[in-house]
Amino acid sequence: MAEFLKVLGAVLPVFLIALLGFQLRRMDWLTKAADDSLLKVSVNVLLPCLAFSNISNNPELLKPENVLLPPVVGFFSIGLGMAAGWLVRKFATGSTDASGRTFAISIGVFNFGFVPIPLVGSLFGENAVGVLFVFNVGTLLAMWSLGVMLLHGDLRTAMRKAINVPVVTVVLALVVNATGLPAYIPGLANDTIEMLGLCGIPMSILLIGAMMKDHFAECDFRSSFRVCWVSVALRLGLLPLAMIALAKWLPCSTELKQVLLVAAAMPSAIFPLLIARLYGGNPVVATQVAIVTTLVSLGTIPLWLRAGAAFIGLDFE
Numbered sequence: 001m002a003e004f005l006k007v008l009g010a011v012l013p014v015f016l017i018a019l020l021g022f023q024l025r026r027m028d029w030l031t032k033a034a035d036d037s038l039l040k041v042s043v044n045v046l047l048p049c050l051a052f053s054n055i056s057n058n059p060e061l062l063k064p065e066n067v068l069l070p071p072v073v074g075f076f077s078i079g080l081g082m083a084a085g086w087l088v089r090k091f092a093t094g095s096t097d098a099s100g101r102t103f104a105i106s107i108g109v110f111n112f113g114f115v116p117i118p119l120v121g122s123l124f125g126e127n128a129v130g131v132l133f134v135f136n137v138g139t140l141l142a143m144w145s146l147g148v149m150l151l152h153g154d155l156r157t158a159m160r161k162a163i164n165v166p167v168v169t170v171v172l173a174l175v176v177n178a179t180g181l182p183a184y185i186p187g188l189a190n191d192t193i194e195m196l197g198l199c200g201i202p203m204s205i206l207l208i209g210a211m212m213k214d215h216f217a218e219c220d221f222r223s224s225f226r227v228c229w230v231s232v233a234l235r236l237g238l239l240p241l242a243m244i245a246l247a248k249w250l251p252c253s254t255e256l257k258q259v260l261l262v263a264a265a266m267p268s269a270i271f272p273l274l275i276a277r278l279y280g281g282n283p284v285v286a287t288q289v290a291i292v293t294t295l296v297s298l299g300t301i302p303l304w305l306r307a308g309a310a311f312i313g314l315d316f317e
Helices: 002-026 031-053 069-087 091-093 099-107 116-124 124-152 153-160 165-179 187-216 225-249 255-265 271-279 283-312
Strands: none
Touching: 002 069, 002 116, 002 187, 002 283, 031 124, 031 165, 031 187, 069 099, 069 124, 069 225, 091 099, 091 255, 099 124, 099 225, 099 271, 099 283, 116 124, 116 255, 116 283, 124 165, 124 255, 124 271, 187 225, 187 283, 225 255, 225 283, 255 283, 271 283
């Protein structure tokens, strides 16, 4: 029970911040006009700073198994989810066109950044957070390559989107870490980068809550009941089982197992909504999947983390 309460205590602040973002939008304190600029600052400045501070002086990331394998596993995790969604897209949405393809992408792209970063940090420590950022190189590549290909079929556009500030920052931080350059970076610069990074998570989670408020009214959950329950069954049921089994039997580092466990428990992300808007998908389907899996995950995340840790043989800090 003590471990379950520890997990619940790590999960609840994330959802409370998202709920605050939802309420701030209702009060018109966090306006839609601010979303684009805040999202750009968060994704292109604050989160890269957080990644750099967790990677650039991380001894665990001097081990090849923590650098080479995590991006491959991250890419595979997204691809596995998209394949599962693709197989049942017609059953879930009654369509194989834009709605069905959006459903497949939404099932595949779990929340791999804003929610798991604080969870991994609080449950397993900074070394595991560094591995999570390397893991996310693969998830980002999969989201922008496989996701855009499913909707748009344009490989060149997909690959251009896959090379972005977070990915470049992770690669740069790995080079800095491997070459011993952190010893030559002034303490003032490190402190500044760390302070900026600490702003990234609460800012991003507030934005998630606000954006969910925007699209909540668009979702008629009663008429799309099948989309909702199939989403929950796949994203919060079958896929966690597969990813936890992978973490159990994959010959990899403890840190990667920890990252896989947290990733397995995550709901669908909000990013497929952006991809659907940009490349001719169905934003309403993406919103429905993100909202319903996020709400249900408040109950399932602690259960999966506790049961998965016991099955894999992991201990919380």
